[in-house]
Amino acid sequence: MAEPVIDIRGLSLAYERDGHRNVILEGLDLAVGRGEFVVIVGESGVGKSTVLRVLIGLARPSSGTVRLDTRPGCRTPMALVFQDARLLPWRRVVANVAFGLEGSGLSRTQRIAKAREMLALVGLSDYADRWPHQLSGGQRQRVAIARALAVDPDVLLMDEPFSALDSLTREGLQDELQRIQGETGKTILFVTHDIDEAVTLADRVVVLAGSPGRVAADMAIDVTRPRRRRDGALLDAARQLRAELSGRSAEL
């Protein structure tokens, strides 16, 4: 692997509730190399979102370390795309995309210019002046991606960003995300529970399983890009991954 941008060692996290300690993650190790597209899969509730929330600073681990090797002077080492787009409804699309740039020292004009550039990247230039409620679910999610890319993060974190979309829109966005990664060379850490999505997108798939959750398998997907959906090699990988996941649940 290339030198890691993110290096998580021995990450544990527990929630206290009514004096009861609920351990979500224990001793999780995960490294993500620069420019790599890593997909985390696992059953719902296993702690996938929690890993991303720790990285972005929305949850505090009980123990373990997260080492970041980000570019010097990078203001926003990571940006997160949530499952539901979470656009700010009182801002027009372009102002939503510019959100993370506020406080970066850029002038308003520069922020808007950057936001428009990102909207062009996700193919929504014509929607800059709309309100979020005037967009479809897929368009909203693209705006959320543009908002995250606008801050030029070292790592793009994505938490089941396409799972609420219909399958046609989902596949369109998967293709688009691969194109965007090709153009920007971003490191992406992507969470999903959809195996086909995982093998389509990933350089490496990491299986999170167990209770408390830990890395149960780590599988490289060596299929060249651009990938054709349901290509033989991808189907093989998906089958292997399914076996991995069901084997795990059989063990539990």
Place this chain on the structure above:
Amino acid sequence: MTRFASTSLAAAGLLAFLIFWEAMPRLGLINPAFLPPPSTIPPAFLKEIRIGVWWEAVAASLSHYIAGLAAGAGAGIALGLLVGMSHIAEAATAWIVRLLRPIPGLAWVPFAIIWFGVQPEAAVFIIAIGVFWIVFFATQGAVRSVDRDLIEVAQAFGFRSGWSRLTKIVLPAATPGILVGVRTALGQAWMAVVAAEIFGVHGVGARMMQASSLLSTDIVVVYMLTMAGLYGLFDTGFVALQGWLLRWRP
């Protein structure tokens, strides 16, 4: 019912009401000094304007109204935001609020007069108190129901200070709820205007009291309708402003 039919019916209802009102004193069923017929109102109105009293009274009342509204709403929004966002502030003020909140605005009249005299400031103070509580509770409630998910968005993009949470998420998200409170206060404040001025502070309320002591009930009605008209004007203007501020909503 079509729009036209309901408008016609409303107009017919108003006309019937005016005819009934006109007939009662004219048929001698009511002493005209107790209830002036509506036909006497426009002349009384014109006379009030001619002698320059109407403008003066309305201008005085409007200045109390606007100042009281601004002070009460400003303080209500500021403290509502603080108490809504800070659990410490909420806990610290909980019993103070419980103690002061049930005191009706008019119960402050003695203090208003002691502190400010029979002066515009006294009227402003009484109006502001009523407005304050309405806007304070509306703001606090609106802040409490701000979507936590959106606050997380701000945090995820590195906006972690209380101030940026306030300006980037809480204030815009709470604006619809705050505006509902302010609109309620808009009506409430007119009541307070009359009440405050009845104690002698120059304005519409004082003019009404003066007219009623002279049994010039037609003038009293002029000012009652003036207040209805002004309230309607303010409310319509406010609804337009509200619609513009909340144009982002579906």
